[in-house]
Amino acid sequence: MNNVKLEQLMNDLAENELSDGTKLSIEMFDGENTVACIKVEDRDEFPIYMTVDEGQILCITYLFSDEEVDPAKRAELAEAMLLMNVMIPLSAFSKIGNQYIMFGALSPRASIDELLHEIELLSDNVLEAIATMSDYLKEAA
Amino acid sequence: MSIFTKLITAIRGGATEAGEAIVDTQAIRILEQELRDSKKALNDAKTGLTSIMAEKMGVDRKVKDLNSKIKEHEGYAIQAMDKGDEALALEVANKIADFEQELNIQQGILDGYDSKVSNLKKVIRQTERNIQAMDREVSVVKTTEKVQKANDLAAAKFSGSNSSLRSATDSLERIKERQQQREDQASAAMELESEENGDDLQARLKSAGIVDSESSGSSVLERLKKQKQSGQ
Numbered sequence: 001m002n003n004v005k006l007e008q009l010m011n012d013l014a015e016n017e018l019s020d021g022t023k024l025s026i027e028m029f030d031g032e033n034t035v036a037c038i039k040v041e042d043r044d045e046f047p048i049y050m051t052v053d054e055g056q057i058l059c060i061t062y063l064f065s066d067e068e069v070d071p072a073k074r075a076e077l078a079e080a081m082l083l084m085n086v087m088i089p090l091s092a093f094s095k096i097g098n099q100y101i102m103f104g105a106l107s108p109r110a111s112i113d114e115l116l117h118e119i120e121l122l123s124d125n126v127l128e129a130i131a132t133m134s135d136y137l138k139e140a141a
Numbered sequence: 142m143s144i145f146t147k148l149i150t151a152i153r154g155g156a157t158e159a160g161e162a163i164v165d166t167q168a169i170r171i172l173e174q175e176l177r178d179s180k181k182a183l184n185d186a187k188t189g190l191t192s193i194m195a196e197k198m199g200v201d202r203k204v205k206d207l208n209s210k211i212k213e214h215e216g217y218a219i220q221a222m223d224k225g226d227e228a229l230a231l232e233v234a235n236k237i238a239d240f241e242q243e244l245n246i247q248q249g250i251l252d253g254y255d256s257k258v259s260n261l262k263k264v265i266r267q268t269e270r271n272i273q274a275m276d277r278e279v280s281v282v283k284t285t286e287k288v289q290k291a292n293d294l295a296a297a298k299f300s301g302s303n304s305s306l307r308s309a310t311d312s313l314e315r316i317k318e319r320q321q322q323r324e325d326q327a328s329a330a331m332e333l334e335s336e337e338n339g340d341d342l343q344a345r346l347k348s349a350g351i352v353d354s355e356s357s358g359s360s361v362l363e364r365l366k367k368q369k370q371s372g373q
Binding site: 029032034035037042043045046049051053054055056058060062063064068096097099127130131133134137 | 276277280281284285287288289290291292294308309310312313315316319320323
């Protein structure tokens, strides 16, 4: 049932674009048909993974891994993320395994416009977050 | 242990393992087993509630029955007294006393059932809430695991063996560069367009005779002549 819902969301998204006309490319990502991968035009590096279950629609983007964090600034990074969390519209920081992520959650009953808004904000927030958090990351090789 | 604590244990357990798996599948299996146990406990509690309610109804009937018997016999006693038959009235009164004693016992049992039923209902509600919460959490953990697998797959596709390509700041730089490029292209295109439009306008003005079609020696001489004439 959730797969049906996910497929329906994917179709709806494919027929739409973001408010500034940016296009989305969407594909089912795994063999089990449970994770959709959404790429915002020109921002392929930070795909958004979308899943649906009874409780929520989850949109997740990976930011960076533990290895990219400057070990001396790890605590500061965590503090900065906690402080920023409330102020970021609709998105929040979290961690999966050794990867820092940014995510947004919606009600499964959310409209397609709400989902598009969520994706747009998440994508913008991710770029903002990485620009801000780069102070705590190792110098790029 | 609360559900959140269990989840943290499950995630931490997985995170320290070698490899990318974040969720300790064993811990998830245990959670799912607990979930099944809770669901079974819930079913048992519901069955228990049904039989207790049935028993309670039986006692309830007895209480009502006794109450009506007491009322009935009170009437008999009064009638016996009205007839002046004290001995019969006493006999009936003794009977009423027996009924009242029994009523006290049954009422006590009934009260006990009442509190049992309300406790059981509370337990069932709580268990249902716990099950819902656990269901949700387990589903989120599983989802997270799938998303991570997807990301690993994407990382492998995207960068192959070159891990530096996956650096967040590098990625951001690339996106910014692309954005800048697009903006540059757009502004260049706009400039070009306006130039073209400008040329076009000039051409149309010329053909309309509003602007001199050619600035030639003869036209300049003509102009100078006119100036000289008007100056005189």
